[in-house]
Amino acid sequence: MSSHTTETDYPKFQRCEVDFTQRTEYLDGLEAMKAAHKVLKEWTFKPSLPQQGYTNRTLYLNVGTLEVKEKAVTQQMKDMFIGGRGFGMWYLWNAITPKTKWNDPENEIIITPGPISGITQYPGSGKSLVVALSPETEIPIDSNVGGYFGPLLKFSGYDSLEIQGKAEQDLIVFIDGQKGLLRIEEAPAEPLDSHVLAEILTRMYAENDADRVNISVVSSGAAAEHSLIGMLNFSWFDKRRGCIRLKQAGRGGIGTIFRNKKIKALVIRGPEVKGDMNHPVDQETIAKTGIKLHQELRSNDPVQCLMRRNGTAHIIEIMDAYDLLPTHNFQYGSHPEVHKIASYVWDQRCTQRTTDGCWYGCSMACAKGADGVVLQTGPYKGHRVTVDGPEYENAAGLGSNCGVFDPEFLLELNFYCDTYGICTITYGTLCAFVMECYQRGILNKERTGGLEMTWGNALDDLAMMHQMAQGEGFGKIAGLGVKRMKALFIANGWGDAALINDIGMENKGLEYSQYMSKESLAQQGGYALTNKGPQHDEAWLIFMDMVNKQLPTFEDKAEALYYFPLWRTWFGLYGWCKLPWNDVAPSDNAKTAEPTKIPEHVQNYLDIVSAMTGKKITSEDMLRQSARVYNFQRIFNIRMGKGLRLHDHAPYRSQGPVTKEEYESRIERYEKELRDQVGVDPTTMSLEEKMAATRKYRIDRYEKLVDAVYTRRGWTLDGVPTQARIQELGLDIFPELVEIVKAHGG
Amino acid sequence: MNTILVNGDPLEWKDGMTVRDVLTLKRFTFPMLVITVNDNIIDRKRYDTALIPNDASVKVVHLMSGG
Numbered sequence: 001m002s003s004h005t006t007e008t009d010y011p012k013f014q015r016c017e018v019d020f021t022q023r024t025e026y027l028d029g030l031e032a033m034k035a036a037h038k039v040l041k042e043w044t045f046k047p048s049l050p051q052q053g054y055t056n057r058t059l060y061l062n063v064g065t066l067e068v069k070e071k072a073v074t075q076q077m078k079d080m081f082i083g084g085r086g087f088g089m090w091y092l093w094n095a096i097t098p099k100t101k102w103n104d105p106e107n108e109i110i111i112t113p114g115p116i117s118g119i120t121q122y123p124g125s126g127k128s129l130v131v132a133l134s135p136e137t138e139i140p141i142d143s144n145v146g147g148y149f150g151p152l153l154k155f156s157g158y159d160s161l162e163i164q165g166k167a168e169q170d171l172i173v174f175i176d177g178q179k180g181l182l183r184i185e186e187a188p189a190e191p192l193d194s195h196v197l198a199e200i201l202t203r204m205y206a207e208n209d210a211d212r213v214n215i216s217v218v219s220s221g222a223a224a225e226h227s228l229i230g231m232l233n234f235s236w237f238d239k240r241r242g243c244i245r246l247k248q249a250g251r252g253g254i255g256t257i258f259r260n261k262k263i264k265a266l267v268i269r270g271p272e273v274k275g276d277m278n279h280p281v282d283q284e285t286i287a288k289t290g291i292k293l294h295q296e297l298r299s300n301d302p303v304q305c306l307m308r309r310n311g312t313a314h315i316i317e318i319m320d321a322y323d324l325l326p327t328h329n330f331q332y333g334s335h336p337e338v339h340k341i342a343s344y345v346w347d348q349r350c351t352q353r354t355t356d357g358c359w360y361g362c363s364m365a366c367a368k369g370a371d372g373v374v375l376q377t378g379p380y381k382g383h384r385v386t387v388d389g390p391e392y393e394n395a396a397g398l399g400s401n402c403g404v405f406d407p408e409f410l411l412e413l414n415f416y417c418d419t420y421g422i423c424t425i426t427y428g429t430l431c432a433f434v435m436e437c438y439q440r441g442i443l444n445k446e447r448t449g450g451l452e453m454t455w456g457n458a459l460d461d462l463a464m465m466h467q468m469a470q471g472e473g474f475g476k477i478a479g480l481g482v483k484r485m486k487a488l489f490i491a492n493g494w495g496d497a498a499l500i501n502d503i504g505m506e507n508k509g510l511e512y513s514q515y516m517s518k519e520s521l522a523q524q525g526g527y528a529l530t531n532k533g534p535q536h537d538e539a540w541l542i543f544m545d546m547v548n549k550q551l552p553t554f555e556d557k558a559e560a561l562y563y564f565p566l567w568r569t570w571f572g573l574y575g576w577c578k579l580p581w582n583d584v585a586p587s588d589n590a591k592t593a594e595p596t597k598i599p600e601h602v603q604n605y606l607d608i609v610s611a612m613t614g615k616k617i618t619s620e621d622m623l624r625q626s627a628r629v630y631n632f633q634r635i636f637n638i639r640m641g642k643g644l645r646l647h648d649h650a651p652y653r654s655q656g657p658v659t660k661e662e663y664e665s666r667i668e669r670y671e672k673e674l675r676d677q678v679g680v681d682p683t684t685m686s687l688e689e690k691m692a693a694t695r696k697y698r699i700d701r702y703e704k705l706v707d708a709v710y711t712r713r714g715w716t717l718d719g720v721p722t723q724a725r726i727q728e729l730g731l732d733i734f735p736e737l738v739e740i741v742k743a744h745g746g
Numbered sequence: 747m748n749t750i751l752v753n754g755d756p757l758e759w760k761d762g763m764t765v766r767d768v769l770t771l772k773r774f775t776f777p778m779l780v781i782t783v784n785d786n787i788i789d790r791k792r793y794d795t796a797l798i799p800n801d802a803s804v805k806v807v808h809l810m811s812g813g
């Protein structure tokens with residue numbers, strides 16, 4: 001474990017006293033930009049509010065042909081797919097064929113809040129899911145995002161927005177849910193970068209100052225256009241700061257598709273938000289359940305996670321203390337300089353006197369912001385900006401994983417990722433890979449075009465990001481992501497292929513998110529046995545497995561890798577945020593049978609869904625609802641030529657020590673494992689022999705885990721859902737699914 | 747034998763050892779814990795005072811958070 005330092009070892013930042021209403025303004029020329037718009041299409045609709053969580057219609061828009069239409073939400077869609085990620089997968093399935101590529105016009109971006117999305121009484125109830133065929137993985141991706149767009153879409157009259165086609169000129173799509181008007185406008189003049197664009201468009205489309213809170217903008221940025229790792233920003237207007245704030249649909253390159261379709265922005269103007277707009281069957285139960293959680297947050301958050309002060313950044317120093325903080329491309333789990341980017345730094349650097357919820361009524365309010373950041377590099381050098389975050393993933397990915405421990409540079413990296421429209425998690429992991437390649441001579445200054453990609457060199461790290469935004473230099477290569485960089489470096493003969501494959505932290509083409517899975521077999525599965533690729537939002541099992549030792553057998557791990565991915569899928573079907581589930585716990589949670597599941601909160605969710613729809617549901621129903629979509633998505637992957645065991649392979653860096661230094665850094669652990677688990681005497685072995693024996697043991701163990709997980713999930717040993725499993729889930733009503741599983745031995 | 751088990755791993759026991767001492771020795775800094783000593787739940791308010799008997803089985807269950 002690390003020589004972990006604490007707050008008292010570190011000279012305190014001055015408490016953030018910056019004026020959080022002051023920042024660089026970008027409104028010059030707004031009128032001229034507006035005048036340059038050319039309306040290509042106007043379409044009217046009848047605004048409506050949801051009933052029992054559904055509006056029962058969705059909006060289809062083709063930005064190439066300018067076709068706009070409504071589609072009815074069928075009872076079958078609701079029964080089989082619920083909403084959110086389920087609706088997204090269903091629409092994408094119908095839109096594309098097994099031959100579709102990410103940049104074909106038929107690829108879609110589907111934005112879809114779920115049936116509870118837009119509740120204002122219960123914290124964390126404003127999420128949307130974004131689904132598309134990913135440029136990075138070439139399979140469906142789903143990304144969960146806050147901000148106001150999804151709920152305002154629903155309150156304008158639509159359960160989902162489905163965007164297909166490709167435009168020739170930059171477009172803005174404006175949906176006015178107050179007037180029942182949709183306009184597609186050519187928009188040549190506005191800049192692409194989100195912190196400017198969302199600010200301008202919020203003012204351009206709001207009818208007066210008070211109306212700004214009813215506007216939400218979806219945008220990307222310059223780097224999304226030149227890379228495969230583009231993301232989408234979803235805005236909301238922060239009244240107290242007087243500026244827009246941003247939340248990200250980060251993973252899998254959806255922003256890249258957005259720009260490939262030449263969409264500059266989607267703008268919604270929704271109706272004024274009130275507390276009962278979903279028209280639930282039982283508003284009182286929702287209100288009562290919400291009050292209970294608000295009270296719990298008020299009393300327990302100060303002695304638990306401090307989410308209201310620090311957001312997810314609260315776990316930075318904790319991950320370090322448990323040797324789980326990815327450091328230097330996931331080589332190590334801790335670093336002596338972590339105190340410089342620990343939560344108590346952000347506690348003081350972020351403004352604390354504001355309400356930081358990314359949807360109304362979220363008293364967890366974890367969307368922190370650092371104000372008064374004066375940028376040191378790039379096109380906005382010298383500008384004074386507000387940075388959303390840093391969240392844990394940003395601090396770990398852009399920070400420790402790349403050896404950057406300067407908080408001001410970390411904020412700048414975070415800022416540019418956001419405004420350029422690239423995923424912070426993905427960028428962090430790919431930059432860490434570049435830096436390790438540089439360390440090991442796979443890259444050098446000549447190959448990077450002059451960038452010195454040494455650990456912690458934040459200036460060259462930023463220079464690479466600026467190149468990505470310009471679509472030039474080595475930054476453009478880095479923007480291809482780890483999978484394609486690996487192939488390129490190997491093809492160029494720049495280093496040992498085995499080493500490059502071992503240290504490139506991607507699975508299915510998606511970069512790993514920011515936790516060290518090396519010493520937790522269950523988490524190795526939690527990452528690589530996912531549908532979309534290694535994002536931690538399916539199963540975060542490191543504590544249960546590695547620290548609590550609650551999952552000693554393969555079957556125990558398989559059970560966790562059955563339950564948690566289904567549980568987490570469920571959040572994405574309905575539009576919940578995961579954080580209020582387990583970043584605070586009731587005072588008597590310890591006395592429950594399964595405290596790690598936070599049973600009272602699970603019951604809250606079930607109660608709210610029952611109160612919303614009028615249909616009582618149980619935890620078994622919940623698992624079944626999720627399992628349908630989860631298995632559907634797996635079969636979707638198979639339909640796209642992936643989704644088999646071969647694609648669940650994990651890079652060895654995620655499983656064990658690749659290098660001698662890594663082995664030696666945890667020598668006691670590895671030698672104990674050799675003695676106790678492998679049954680050999682390490683004292684008689686050379687370092688190379690010990691590393692080879694460790695590697696063999698760990699890879700065998702992973703394969704055994706895969707067998708156990710597939711069996712528990714009702715899949716063949718090649719990872720194909722069996723016909724029996726799809727019948728049991730009622731998915732056999734779709735003949736194409738049956739054909740696909742049959743053809744693959746399921 | 748002056749040993750206790752913490753999540754199944756042995757740890758040297760000392761007279762007067764409290765729950766807080768175990769957390770410090772194991773560097774368990776995470777705030778959301780469910781702790782039992784010989785299957786008895788220890789409330790967070792008693793971490794500084796609850797004594798651990800020799801030979802005890804201590805379970806320190808970390809809730810998930812993160813992720």
Ligand code: SF4
Nearest residue numbers: 124357358362366577
């Ligand atoms: S907990 Fe944080 S991310 Fe989740 S809804 Fe609330 S403010 Fe948004």
